[in-house]
Amino acid sequence: MKTVTLTMPLDMHLHLRDGEMLETVAPLTSYSFSGALVMPNLVPPVTTKEMVSGYKERILHATGADDFEPYMTLFYQNYSRAFLEEIKDDIIAIKLYPSGVTTNSEGGVASFDIESMRETLEAMSDLGIVLSVHGETNGFVMDREAEFMSVYEMLASNFPRLKIVMEHITTRDAVEMLDKYDNLYATITVHHLMITLDDVAGGLLRPHLFCKPIAKRPNDREALLKVALEAHPKVMFGSDSAPHPKHAKESCGCGAGVFTAPIALQLLCEIFDAHGKLDNLQAFVSDNAQRIYGICAEYKEVTLSKREFHVPDIYGSVVPMKAGETLKWSIERVD
Ligand code: NCD
Ligand code: ZN
Secondary structure, eight states, X not given: OOXXXXXXXXXXXXXXXXXXXXXXXXXXXXXXXXXXXXXXOOXXXXXXXXXXXXXXXXXXXXXXXXXXXXXXXXXXXXXXHHHHHHHTTTOSEEEEOBTTSSTTXXXXXXXXXXXXXXXXXXXXXXXTOEEEEOOOOSSXXXXXXXHHHHHHHHHHHHOTTXXXXXXTOOSHHHHHHHTTOTTEEEEEOSHHHHXXXXXXXXXXXXXXXXXXXXXXXXXXXHHHHHHHHTTOTTEEEOOOBXXXXXXXXXXXXXXXXXXXXXXXXXXXXHHHHHTTOGGGHXXXXXXXXXXXXXXXXXXXXXXXXXXXXXXXXXXXXXXXXXXTOEESOEEEEEO
């Protein structure tokens, strides 16, 4: 049987929520990943040292694992240098949301005025704190990411020592941007490697595939696949697994977010195997992220094999992508 062993897999973009939802989803990630970059878009957002440490403790408690590291983030606001110096050892990135573009982003940045952001972004450059960005405008839904490219250019050129991660990229434009600026990097989700807008809304509406940024055209998906499969050194895996309870997805006014945490590695094996690129998966799910973020992940080896896995209909209150379907790969062992 075909098998692959991944060493220290990392999910560099993850929503864990809080309370009961956190209890449900955190163990699903800590089982098969060594660590994850935890998004700060709680209600209210994570903006203080106390909030970061309290949330980290609740995550560790919910996982019950001693071989999983939640890499913490702050919700972007203009912060003082003194505050950033004080918090730099507790976080590895600050997540910037343009105001109102996705779930719980209301307190995000309303206008990209470089001068007002300068103190924060320069301090982040000096202290080695990564800027992680949800790159969408509030324009026409299919064009939002493309329209945001000029903001990435402005940030990358004005702050050349700041590491900027374009989160969950979905377009060919974003892929092309990667090689234009040394300090731009990207995460890619597993669902954006698999689906286009057609899968979401081309037939019966599929609410569990609805997320921000929305899946785009076949040509965009091809561009993402190319850089993921070759494990382009500036690209990392970030699931953007974003759980919402079933009633909030299967409703009038479906929340954005695809829940993939428990099936992400199995799906990645399937995709990389189908293209004869399994050898590049290690770099895509771990090595690139460790190098880009300068982190040394908790030791864990995850062995997967080409044996069928039946995806549960629901985990707690959350319906996963591929619910009730059979995947080609399963997790065999975690050491
Ligand atoms: C995320 C969420 O639900 O928090 N939703 C999503 O569609 N990806 C927020 C985000 O990352 O945009
Ligand atoms: Zn996200």
